Every structure is written in C-alpha cells, then in structure tokens.
Amino acid sequence: MIVVLFGAPGSGKGTQAERVAATTGTPHVSTGAILRAEVARGSELGREAKPIMASGALVPDDLMVRIIESRLAEPDAAGGVILDGFPRTVPQAEALDRMLGRNGREVGLVLYLEVDPDLLRARILQRAATDGRSDDNPEALAARMRVYQRDTEPVVDHYVRAGTRIERIDGSPPIDEVTAQILTVLGASPAPSSTASTIAGAETAS
Numbered sequence: 001m002i003v004v005l006f007g008a009p010g011s012g013k014g015t016q017a018e019r020v021a022a023t024t025g026t027p028h029v030s031t032g033a034i035l036r037a038e039v040a041r042g043s044e045l046g047r048e049a050k051p052i053m054a055s056g057a058l059v060p061d062d063l064m065v066r067i068i069e070s071r072l073a074e075p076d077a078a079g080g081v082i083l084d085g086f087p088r089t090v091p092q093a094e095a096l097d098r099m100l101g102r103n104g105r106e107v108g109l110v111l112y113l114e115v116d117p118d119l120l121r122a123r124i125l126q127r128a129a130t131d132g133r134s135d136d137n138p139e140a141l142a143a144r145m146r147v148y149q150r151d152t153e154p155v156v157d158h159y160v161r162a163g164t165r166i167e168r169i170d171g172s173p174p175i176d177e178v179t180a181q182i183l184t185v186l187g188a189s190p191a192p193s194s195t196a197s198t199i200a201g202a203e204t205a206s
C-alpha cells in the first residue's frame with residue numbers, strides 16, 4: 001500500500017516513517033532525505049536544491065515529481081512505500097495520482113500527524129541545536145511554516161475530495177506512543193525493541 005505520512009515541519013514524520021518502515025519492512029521514501037543526499041553529493045540537482053532548501057522554500061514541483069517517479073519505479077517500491085515529505089503541494093498530489101493511476105495503483109492511506117504549533121516550533125529549534133540542519137534556523141523555520149500552511153495543508157483537502165482514507169494521529173505524545181498509534185491504524189504489531197534495529201539493519205543491507 002502507498003501510505004502518505006503527512007504533517008507540519010517538526011511533527012515527527014521522518015522519525016515515525018523510519019520506525020514504521022523498520023517494523024513493517026515497507027520502504028521509507030523521504031524526499032527531504034533524497035534531496036539532502038544530492039546536496040551532499042554535489043550533483044546538479046543538489047546544487048539547484050541547496051539554496052532553496054536553506055531558505056525554507058519548496059523545490060519546484062516538476063523536479064520533485066521526477067524524483068518520486070523514478071524512486072517508485074524501483075523494484076522495492078512495488079509492494080508499497082511510506083511517503084514522507086511528498087506530496088507537499090496539490091499539483092504534486094495530482095501528479096502522484098496520475099503516475100500511480102497509470103499502473104492501476106493509488107494512495108491507500110493518509111496518516112495525518114497533528115501537533116500543537118507551539119510544540120512544533122520548540123521541537124524544530126531543539127533539532128536545530130542537535131542535528132545542525134541548515135534549514136532549522138528561526139528564519140527558515142518561519143518560511144517553512146508559512147509554506148506549509150499555504151501550499152501543503154491544502155493537500156489534505158485534495159485527499160478528502162478524492163475519498164482517500166485519512167487517519168488523524170495525535171503527534172504530541174512521546175515517540176513510542178505515536179508509533180504505537182500508527183501501527184494500530186496499519187494493523188501491524190510493534191516490533192520488540194531488541195529486534196527493531198535488526199530489521200532496520202537488514203533493510204539497509206539489502
């Protein structure tokens with residue numbers, strides 16, 4: 001199943017997507033991570049994306065759609081993926097529908113991680129202090145929040161109109177509790193903590 005993990009910057013999408021991927025064996029597709037890898041490689045795409053990402057703006061839709069199209073064409077995506085950070089605009093959501101529709105597929109579930117805005121801001125500023133992401137500074141954060149409200153929130157209405165199953169998840173509690181809520185919605189049982197890392201390791205190795 002194609003699952004869209006949706007939420008504001010700082011809602012914990014990336015962390016939760018990673019954990020759910022490790023437990024269910026479903027590939028985690030993060031467009032932010034793909035772009036950061038391109039920036040680190042110094043590729044043409046990376047050089048184009050770097051200043052856009054640092055400012056908190058969005059990379060152009062056509063570029064993002066091409067990235068996702070090639071990622072979804074990889075063999076490991078045939079059984080479904082967890083999309084993290086895509087689609088971020090209504091045109092991206094429409095392009096995703098068209099691309100999946102050509103192969104008789106569709107988005108099966110939208111998981112909407114909802115977190116109080118004050119908690120979001122606190123989490124991102126804390127991440128800025130620990131992870132050193134170039135877009136986790138107060139100016140870029142404000143831009144990302146504006147972009148989220150203007151361009152990304154309307155994506156939920158797109159899925160409401162399409163009749164896609166949407167599950168709202170309270171993203172405020174501690175990480176383990178949020179993961180448990182998501183796994184319940186997916187009908188998957190939590191992995192014992194001792195095996196979770198083994199599964200994640202096996203994923204990386206394959």
Ligand code: AMP
Pocket residue numbers: 009031032033035052053054056057058059060064084085086087088092135144
């Ligand atoms: P993320 O790790 O999902 O927070 O993404 C980090 C940055 O990468 C965003 O602030 C955007 O600049 C860019 N980005 C990631 N995904 C997308 C997308 N689907 N569309 C446009 N820009 C994106």
